[in-house]
Amino acid sequence: MKADIAYKGALDICNTHAERLNWAMAELKPHFPLTPAKLAQLTPLELAIFDQFIVRFSKLQDAMGAKLLPAVLDLTQEQGELSAFIDKLNRLEKIGAIESANEWLQLREMRNQFAHDYPEDSDIQASLLNKAFGLSERMLVILKGVSDFAERYQQ
Numbered sequence: 455m456k457a458d459i460a461y462k463g464a465l466d467i468c469n470t471h472a473e474r475l476n477w478a479m480a481e482l483k484p485h486f487p488l489t490p491a492k493l494a495q496l497t498p499l500e501l502a503i504f505d506q507f508i509v510r511f512s513k514l515q516d517a518m519g520a521k522l523l524p525a526v527l528d529l530t531q532e533q534g535e536l537s538a539f540i541d542k543l544n545r546l547e548k549i550g551a552i553e554s555a556n557e558w559l560q561l562r563e564m565r566n567q568f569a570h571d572y573p574e575d576s577d578i579q580a581s582l583l584n585k586a587f588g589l590s591e592r593m594l595v596i597l598k599g600v601s602d603f604a605e606r607y608q609q
Contacts, residue, residue: 461604464517475511479507482503511564553599564585
C-alpha cells in the first residue's frame with residue numbers, strides 16, 4: 455500500500471512535468487531543426503519557451519530517475535539489495551518496465567549537459583537543443599510505458 459502511494463505521487467509529479475514539456479514542444483516545433491541563425495532570431499517569448507522546455511525536460515528526467523523508477527521497483531517488489539542506480543536500471547529493463555538502461559543513461563546525460571551554459575556558442579546550443587527535442591519525445595514514450603507497466607501492480 456505504501457509503495458502504491460509513493461508510485462502514484464511520483465507519477466503525478468512526472469505527469470505535470472510531461473504536460474508542460476508537451477506544451478513547450480508544441481510551441482517550439484516550428485523552429486526545428488534549430489540552427490544558430492534561427493537561435494539568433496528568436497523573440498524573448500520564444501526564448502522563454504525554450505527555457506521552459508529545458509527546465510521541464512530536466513525536471514521530468516530527474517523526477518523519473520529519482521522517484522518514479524525506484525517507486526516502480528518497490529511496487530513490483532523487485533528492488534532487493536540494488537544500491538547502484540545502474541543496477542536498478544538493469545533490473546527495470548529485465549522486468550520490462552523500460553526498454554533500455556542505456557537509453558535512460560542518454561537521457562540523464564542530456565539533462566546533465568543542460569547544466570552547462572554555452573551563451574557564446576550558438577552551434578553548441580543549437581546542437582544540444584536539437585538532440586534534446588528528439589530525446590524528449592522518447593522520454594515521454596518511456597513515461598507512458600512505465601505507467602502502463604506499473605498499472606499491473608497497483609492495488
